[in-house]
Amino acid sequence: MHYVEQSGYLFSRYSWCIALETEMSQAILRYRPKDAPPEWEAVADGVRMVVATVADHVPYRLTTVLGVMATLAVSAERAGLARDPAVWLEQGTITRSLLLNTDIAPNSTQTYASILARVRETLIWVERGEAPRPHLSGDRSRAEPYGTSDLTRLDVWSNNLPPTPTGQGNGKALLALGAGCGLPPKEMLTVRGTDIHVLPSDAVVVHVPETDRLIVCRSLWEKTLANLAQAAGDNYLYAPDRQVLYPKNAISNWVKRTKPGDPKVPALDTRRLRATWIVSLLRDRVPADLVARAAGMKTTAALAPYMAWVPAISHDAAVRMLRGWA
Numbered sequence: 667m668h669y670v671e672q673s674g675y676l677f678s679r680y681s682w683c684i685a686l687e688t689e690m691s692q693a694i695l696r697y698r699p700k701d702a703p704p705e706w707e708a709v710a711d712g713v714r715m716v717v718a719t720v721a722d723h724v725p726y727r728l729t730t731v732l733g734v735m736a737t738l739a740v741s742a743e744r745a746g747l748a749r750d751p752a753v754w755l756e757q758g759t760i761t762r763s764l765l766l767n768t769d770i771a772p773n774s775t776q777t778y779a780s781i782l783a784r785v786r787e788t789l790i791w792v793e794r795g796e797a798p799r800p801h802l803s804g805d806r807s808r809a810e811p812y813g814t815s816d817l818t819r820l821d822v823w824s825n826n827l828p829p830t831p832t833g834q835g836n837g838k839a840l841l842a843l844g845a846g847c848g849l850p851p852k853e854m855l856t857v858r859g860t861d862i863h864v865l866p867s868d869a870v871v872v873h874v875p876e877t878d879r880l881i882v883c884r885s886l887w888e889k890t891l892a893n894l895a896q897a898a899g900d901n902y903l904y905a906p907d908r909q910v911l912y913p914k915n916a917i918s919n920w921v922k923r924t925k926p927g928d929p930k931v932p933a934l935d936t937r938r939l940r941a942t943w944i945v946s947l948l949r950d951r952v953p954a955d956l957v958a959r960a961a962g963m964k965t966t967a968a969l970a971p972y973m974a975w976v977p978a979i980s981h982d983a984a985v986r987m988l989r990g991w992a
Contacts, residue, residue, distance in 0.1 A: 690728060694718055697732045699740075708749060709739035716751045720788040726781055734781045737770065738763050755786040757975060761813065772929075783810055787974035809937035811945040811975055817845060819931045827924065831906045835897070836920055837934075838890055839904040844939025846887025847872050848947075848961055851917050851936045855905075859898030862891060879960055884946060941972060948976045 694714050699706060713735045721728060735754075741763035742754045753759060760782050764775050812820070824837030843849045843857060849872075856875045863871050870888035872881040883891050898906050905916060921934050932938075940961075947957045954966040963969065979987070 690721060691718075693728055694721070694732070697729075697736075699733065699736045703740055705740045705743040706736065709736075709743050712749065712751050712754070713739050716755075716785065716789065720785050723788045724781070724784050726784070731781060731785065734778055735785065737767065737778070738782060741767055751789075755782065755789065757813075760786075779810060783974055787971060790974060809935065809941045811942040811972075812845070812932065812938055816932045817841075817942065819928075820926075820934060823926050823928070823931045831897075832920075833924075835894065835906070836904055837924070839894055840917065840921075840934060840936065841939065842883065842887040842891040842894060843872075843903065844936050845942045845946075846883045846891055847881050848940050848943035849874065849881070850940060850962075852912065853877075854936070855902070855912055855916060857903050858900060859895040859903060860900055862895030862903075864892050877962065879962055881960060884943065944969065944972050945975045948972060951979070 694717055697714070697717075698710075713732065716735055717728070717732050720731065724731060738754050738760065739751075742759055743749065745759075745762065747753050747759060760779065764770060764778055770778060820841060824834060824841060827834040827837050840854065843854045849857070853874050857872060861873045861875065863873070865871060868888070870883040870892050872883065872891075874881060894903050902908060905913075905920070908916070917936060925933060944957060944961060947960075948954070948969065954969055958964075958966045958969055961968075
């Protein structure tokens with residue numbers, strides 16, 4: 667990759683150019699990590715290309731994005747991966763970098779993950795020729811889905827909680843209603859055992875009070891949900907003995923008191939559970955309008971932030987689908 671800076675423009679070897687303020691353009695071109703490792707020169711141009719592309723569209727300081735991207739690219743270079751920003755920003759590469767890089771402080775891991783997710787998402791939007799998402803402070807509109815290993819760890823952790831409705835029962839209810847059904851916290855609190863129904867096909871559906879949405883539990887969690895419903899009966903699935911429908915901080919307080927002691931087990935986050943459900947449906951190529959309706963979204967546009975974690979469809983599959991074959 668090669669760059670030429672002229673009057674606030676950065677040109678790459680690709681067919682596009684990026685118009686930037688001269689000061690920003692020069693800052694990107696001059697950037698060099700403190701105590702730059704030997705691998706830096708090999709990845710520097712790729713890092714600059716990525717940051718130049720997203721600089722105007724992510725809610726982070728330029729130097730922060732440069733530093734995070736440099737860390738990721740150097741990590742990928744040391745792992746012998748292709749010298750390609752598309753490879754660097756694959757979820758597997760990001761996860762490996764965050765787990766194995768001892769230079770990243772534990773309390774900074776989530777910040778790095780959030781920045782890289784936003785960078786990846788923005789590149790996808792630009793590649794599609796669509797307008798990037800508007801700036802959002804902290805970008806709280808979207809949470810990162812759990813990976814398979816993290817979700818498995820959470821499931822094992824919930825199995826080891828005290829075998830009581832407010833121990834193991836609460837943990838299983840949050841996982842099944844969140845990762846299995848995509849419910850936000852307020853809806854989780856309303857569901858009773860009698861709102862869960864097992865169809866003749868063995869599919870498990872949820873009737874969320876005061877909604878008309880069709881919620882079908884993901885197969886991985888349907889047995890757990892059916893068992894919880896049978897045990898709860900007329901009571902709530904989550905905290906079944908409570909008398910108030912919406913106790914203040916009912917879920918967050920329980921999560922804080924019951925947080926995993928093992929650092930390998932991620933914190934339980936209802937927003938991430940819902941994101942996991944949405945992304946799993948999109949990865950399975952469930953029609954976007956159906957996903958949006960099941961999620962209670964007004965339009966499919968609300969799904970755009972989650973596409974950062976959905977791999978592109980393969981060439982062969984695309985041919986089959988466009989041709990009209992299954």
